Amino acid sequence: MGHRDGDATTPTSAAHRHQPVAPSYPPAPEVPRPPTPSSAGQAADNPVYTERTEPGQGGELHQRPGPNQRVLTTAQGLPLSDDQNSLTAGERGPTLLEDFALREKIFHFDHERIPERVVHARGYGAHGTFTAAEDLSDLTCASLFAEADKQTPVFVRFSTVAGNLGSFDLARDVRGFAVKFYTDEGNWDLVGNNIPVFFVQDAVKFPDLVHAVKEEQDRGWPQAQSAHDTFWDFAGLMPESTHMLLWQMSDRAIPRSFRFMQGFGVHTFRFVDADGASTYVKFHWVPRQGLQSVVWNEAVKINGADPDFHRRDLWQAIHNGDLPEWDLAVQTFDDEFADQFEFDVLDATKVIPEEQVPLRVIGTLRLERTVDNVFSETEQVAFCTQNIVRGIDFTNDPLLQGRNFSYLDTQLKRLGSPNFTQLPINAPRCPVAHFQRDGHMQTGAQSGRATYEPNSFTGAAAGPRADADRGYRSVARHESGDTRRTRPESFADHYSQAGQFWRSQSPTEQQHIRMAFVFELSKCEIPQIRTRVVANLRNVDEDLAAGVADGLGMELPDATEAHRAPRHDLPESPALSMMTRAPKSFAGRKLGILVTDGVEASVLDALRDTFEQGGALVETIGLKVGGVTLADGTRRPVDHKIDGAPSVLFDAVALLGDGAGAEELAGHPATRDFVSDAFSHYKVIGHLPGAQALLEAGGIDGSLDEACLDLGTVDPQDFLEACGALRHWSRDV
DSSP states (O other), X not given: OOOXXXXXXXXXOOOOXXXXXXOOOOOXXXXXXXXXXXXXXXXXXXXXXXXSEEEOTTSOEEEOOOTTOOOOBOTTOOBOSOSSOOOBSSTTSOBOTTOHHHHHHHHHHHTXXXXXXXXXXSXXXXXXXXXXOSOOTTTOOOGGGSSTTOEEEEEEEEEESXXXXXXXXXXXXXXXXXXXXXXXXXXXXXEEESSSSOSXXXXXXXXXXXXXXXXXXXXXXXXXXXXXXXXXXXXXTOGGGHHHHHHHTSGGGSBSOGGGOOEEOOSOXXXXXXXXXXXXXXXXXXXXXXXXBOOHHHHHHHHHHOTTHHXXXXXXXXXXXXXXXXEEEEEEEOHHHHHXXXXXXXXXXXXXXXXXXXXXXXXXXXXXXXXXXXXXXXXXXXXXXXXXXXXXXXOOOHHHHHHHHHHHHHHHHXXXXXXXXGSTTTSOSSOOOOOOOOOTTOOSOOOSSOOSSSOOOOGGGGOXXXXXXXXXXXOOOOOOOOOOOOXXXXXXXXXXXXXXXXXXXXXXXXXXXXXXXXXXXXXXXXXXXXXXXXXXXTTTOXXXXXXXXXXXXXXXXXXXXXXXXXXXXXXXXXXXXXXXXXXXXXXXXXXXXXXXXXXXXXXXXXXXXXXXXXXXXXXXXXXXXXXXXXXXXOEEOOSEEGGGOOGGGOSEEEEEOOHXXXXXXXXXXXXXXXXXXXXXXXXXXXXOGGGHHHHHHTTOTTOOOTTEEETTTSOHHHHHHHXXXXXXXXXXX
């Protein structure tokens, strides 16, 4: 049964009055741009380095400024003469307290770090633009949706949830998907995840969830993992977590990259039109690149080979001009649907299947620029679910209500001042005027005589005033009831949608979910915890529970007594399967070419040209990073040495080997892993007849299937099209 949290009754006029004359935050100072990828490699030949360098008495390096180069100063702007040595009394004497330059430099260094986020600590961000698809005035008076093609700047931060700032990218974890819209009527933060449901229904349980999933306090590990006793102890005792657990154990928790995952607002919000009428809305980000993940064995090896894999991927894609895009789509519905829906629309552990309420695309997000400074932007950006704009409002979702309360406290703790909104990454791009004054790190040049209202001053001295026509109005709704601490009965079904999600997955996806449960629960030291979780899974699906029990080598326990009997008649929802949104081509992916001495240049060049023209990134791997000698005698550099570029870093591979060069490379242990991993991770493999030694080294020469293409007979274009399938899931590995 649905749930209504109030009816909109008070209309709001859409008429706009005069734009108030008010001070805004000062523009951020010009920040030096980093070297571009095309010029970064020229630093070693910089004449400022080679011609303006002097050795000091102890052999230390002193660099002098060249023409048009800035002079190094203190934070107060005082030019410095020496940044290599402290001030001492005598050549080998004590350092003097009066060395203010040393004191200032060390002082700032000692305070460089701010508290990292408790959750979502490991994140990566980029700037972009949101373009509205149509005039949405039938649903909302939000200005960013006022007309088709209207553009709004945005900042997006992706993140893992459980790990610390220094953890790895490919943890099996939920991913944060937070978007800050700098609209012309204030900032709107859509703070969501790549999974549309959550572990708990009430925010009061969020601290318990995080404490459970974090490293165990008596041992300090495991890092960035849910595969341990305290998490599964908590989850097994919280049946409401079951639906989320199915999503977390699915491939969505190990995405190929940020570019290939969905995003969701999780909660039910409200759109509000100019007359004050409201409509329920749920937000979805749908990647135009398609959905793609990795397999677990691959994720483990990626974390060892490149723990920054997701960060590097996003940075490379943007700098290569392969700009990621997502459509913002909404599900909108009214009170009648909410009352008739099988579950409560305020329950954050539930979805509304797209087959029941189809998606409506209302705009497109494109990421266009990486940050200039990770700390200043990605780490200092402050997202708050409470940051909404006119035309958007909340519902009584108890998890959302708690988040609205919590986030502001978090920003004060991390950023140290209520003036964090003045940081350039957080500052609105529209006029800002209020009577909030002073506080730590106040940077606004606040003018005018009055610091309060009402006041009787006129002009600029009077300061701003609230605008009853243009200002934000919350939806008018009737609320009543006795105060109590209780969960609504409409939240009581914890297993039905988990079963619907399971039945909606392809056989391959179901196998991955089953294996994920087995792996995670095998890390629990306490048998009773495993038993409790499997008992819960029997309420989801008997085959799932039996498969997990068999994988753990345990007896199948009796099913947990469900508070509300689960329904097993909910129809499958194909939209819940990643396979239905699989990529349509190899564009945006990466081909790794393993190449040896003796290969024909024309073969290598044709393969590279074809894939690059198809929108793919191509990187070469050789025995030595200095390169290979091709058949025509030319020396060709490669991008990676075989030890540093395992096949897990690529979406498909080509084995270009010939004669003695192939034999030599085949004897290298990393080559054997490169080939065998590509095969066991279901990837499309291209190979030349001369690469037989490489196939034998990987142990796959007798197991080649239709996704292993002979590049001696297959055209590069056909190989590219075959790679568009990304994985050959029917391969018997």
